[in-house]
Amino acid sequence: xxxxxxxxxxxxxxxxxHILQGVDFSVxxxxxxxxxxxxxxxxxxxxxxxxxxxxxxxxKIHFQGKEITRTATPxxxxxxxxxxxxxxxxxxxxxxxxxxxLAARGGALDERRLEWIFGLFPAMKKFxxxxxxxxxxxxxxxxxxxxxxxxxxxxxxxxxxTKGLAPAIIAAMIEAFxxxxxxxxxxxxxxxxxxxxxxGDAVAVMDSGRIVHAGAMAELAADEALQQRLLGLSLAAHx
Amino acid sequence: MKRxxxxxxxxxxxxxxxxxxxxxxxxxTLTVAGLAMGMMIFIMASGLTLxxxxxxxxxxxxxxxxxxxxxxxxxxxxxxxxxxxxPSLAANLSAIVPAVAAAIALAGLLGWFFERxxxxxxxxDHLKQILVTMGGLIVVEQLIHVAWGPDIIPLPRPATLTGxxxxxxxAIERYRMLAVVxxxxxxxxxxxxxxxxxxxxxxxxxxENTEMVESLGYRIRRLFxxxxxxxxxxxxxxxxxxxxxxxxxxxxxxxxxxxxxFIVIIIGGLGSVGGCFVGALLVGLVxxxxxxxxxxxxxxxxxxxxxxxxxxxxxxxxxxxxx
Numbered sequence: 286x287x288x289x290x291x292x293x294x295x296x297x298x299x300x301x302x303h304i305l306q307g308v309d310f311s312v313x314x315x316x317x318x319x320x321x322x323x324x325x326x327x328x329x330x331x332x333x334x335x336x337x338x339x340x341x342x343x344x345k346i347h348f349q350g351k352e353i354t355r356t357a358t359p360x361x362x363x364x365x366x367x368x369x370x371x372x373x374x375x376x377x378x379x380x381x382x383x384x385x386x387l388a389a390r391g392g393a394l395d396e397r398r399l400e401w402i403f404g405l406f407p408a409m410k411k412f413x414x415x416x417x418x419x420x421x422x423x424x425x426x427x428x429x430x431x432x433x434x435x436x437x438x439x440x441x442x443x444x445x446x447t448k449g450l451a452p453a454i455i456a457a458m459i460e461a462f463x464x465x466x467x468x469x470x471x472x473x474x475x476x477x478x479x480x481x482x483x484x485g486d487a488v489a490v491m492d493s494g495r496i497v498h499a500g501a502m503a504e505l506a507a508d509e510a511l512q513q514r515l516l517g518l519s520l521a522a523h524x
Numbered sequence: 525m526k527r528x529x530x531x532x533x534x535x536x537x538x539x540x541x542x543x544x545x546x547x548x549x550x551x552x553t554l555t556v557a558g559l560a561m562g563m564m565i566f567i568m569a570s571g572l573t574l575x576x577x578x579x580x581x582x583x584x585x586x587x588x589x590x591x592x593x594x595x596x597x598x599x600x601x602x603x604x605x606x607x608x609x610x611p612s613l614a615a616n617l618s619a620i621v622p623a624v625a626a627a628i629a630l631a632g633l634l635g636w637f638f639e640r641x642x643x644x645x646x647x648x649d650h651l652k653q654i655l656v657t658m659g660g661l662i663v664v665e666q667l668i669h670v671a672w673g674p675d676i677i678p679l680p681r682p683a684t685l686t687g688x689x690x691x692x693x694x695a696i697e698r699y700r701m702l703a704v705v706x707x708x709x710x711x712x713x714x715x716x717x718x719x720x721x722x723x724x725x726x727x728x729x730x731x732e733n734t735e736m737v738e739s740l741g742y743r744i745r746r747l748f749x750x751x752x753x754x755x756x757x758x759x760x761x762x763x764x765x766x767x768x769x770x771x772x773x774x775x776x777x778x779x780x781x782x783x784x785x786f787i788v789i790i791i792g793g794l795g796s797v798g799g800c801f802v803g804a805l806l807v808g809l810v811x812x813x814x815x816x817x818x819x820x821x822x823x824x825x826x827x828x829x830x831x832x833x834x835x836x837x838x839x840x841x842x843x844x845x846x847x
Binding site for chain 2: 336338357358359362363367368370374375376377378379383386387388390432
């Protein structure tokens with residue numbers, strides 16, 4: 286059983302809009318799957334539906350072999366799913382420390398794990414006592430990811446971790462995600478194909494609320510015509 | 525520094541009023557009266573601002589919890605009339621403590637019922653919230669008429685809390701001093717819980733982003749109910765204090781004071797307890813100073829204050845960063 290997460294025929298409505306129109310794909314354990322697609326393809330909705338923040342109107346979601354389609358968000362978090370939303374969702378009025386303390390739901394933060402996180406994102410140590418709202422965009426993203434990994438997780442759902450970040454910060458993020466891959470399974474929504482290609486083991490491409498391609502990342506990275514057809518861009522043009 | 529600027533408004537308003545009022549004893553009396561009024565408004569308003577911040581619910585029925593608290597206390601105090609009139613603090617307290625406990629308990633219970641039955645179906649829909657909570661307020665007011673009758677119930681203050689203390693030439697009502705002390709105690713307790721405990725951390729995080737708190741594994745629904753009941757209980761406590769201050773209880777007292785409460789929580793920044801505290805003190809002080817200096821303006825003084833503050837800080841004194 287190496288499938289950690291599986292979606293089959295998932296439909297999601299938001300108000301009168303039919304966003305996900307039968308999404309099928311799966312995420313293998315200990316892999317990093319990139320979810321790509323144009324703006325409005327339904328990638329964020331897909332993550333939010335997995336996290337229980339929006340309810341699937343049809344279809345099934347399985348996690349570790351158990352159905353979680355109707356499971357409430359806090360219970361999904363307790364099963365080991367962590368979510369980093371597109372807007373990062375940090376608590377601006379709280380300090381970096383307080384943000385992290387909340388993420389360690391069981392009580393105290395594990396010192397060794399914290400040192401590991403400081404190694405990935407040294408800025409977190411530097412700004413430990415500062416209000417999270419005063420951090421720069423890149424630091425906020427680092428905090429959002431740090432918070433998601435404050436405790437060991439089975440699955441990390443990360444929505445556009447490189448959005449609006451400077452190239453140097455993106456490079457640091459790539460390094461951090463490489464390290465994260467050793468520890469957990471990741472499903473990452475991304476627009477930056479360079480980032481996606483550097484890290485992804487597997488890829489799923491969405492369009493108009495459906496998965497239009499799924500396979501190995503290497504295969505998509507090597508096939509420029511496929512990129513052009515699926516993403517409407519060439520890798521060369523995007524870099 | 526910028527953070528303390530709104531707080532500095534309170535002493536600044538008080539000092540600015542001194543030359544206008546002229547006589548120092550009168551100024552002291554007015555200032556204590558303003559602070560006492562502000563503290564009572566804070567006690568009534570603090571629960572509402574937290575409920576709005578955390579659950580995004582505009583609860584017009586909050587006034588009902590104030591009235592019900594006052595009526596519950598009045599019933600107890602009338603039953604224990606002899607203890608209230610005895611000139612002994614211990615006897616007075618033996619009547620007040622159960623009265624306050626009854627007020628908090630009944631208002632809290634009503635709050636719990638409201639959250640479950642009236643508000644839960646309309647989370648996320650402001651228009652419906654206003655309609656059903658307004659309706660709830662009217663229903664509770666009428667139920668009060670059914671249970672306690674339509675007449676105003678006089679509520680004399682306990683014997684040891686009547687009269688004034690002379691501070692130099694200034695006469696300060698004992699009851700107002702008590703209101704200041706209770707208000708400070710409630711504020712200190714809320715501040716401690718919010719800033720020093722994990723529960724407080726969760727509430728502050730929830731005020732900013734409930735979805736993210738859930739995504740971290742916390743069942744925020746329980747927190748909602750807890751905060752709602754606590755906020756309703758505080759409204760009940762505020763109701764007793766307000767009723768004793770007015771020395772009477774009416775079914776519409778909650779609805780009447782709601783206008784001021786809304787002004788206070790808007791001035792403070794919706795969802796901010798600190799802002800609510802500063803806003804309440806400002807409203808209390810300004811109402812008393814203007815009432816003395818230009819009685820004809822008294823009716824509009826709160827609105828004027830709100831306009832001025834919103835021109836300066838459009839999201840209130842301490843805006844809460846919602847995301």
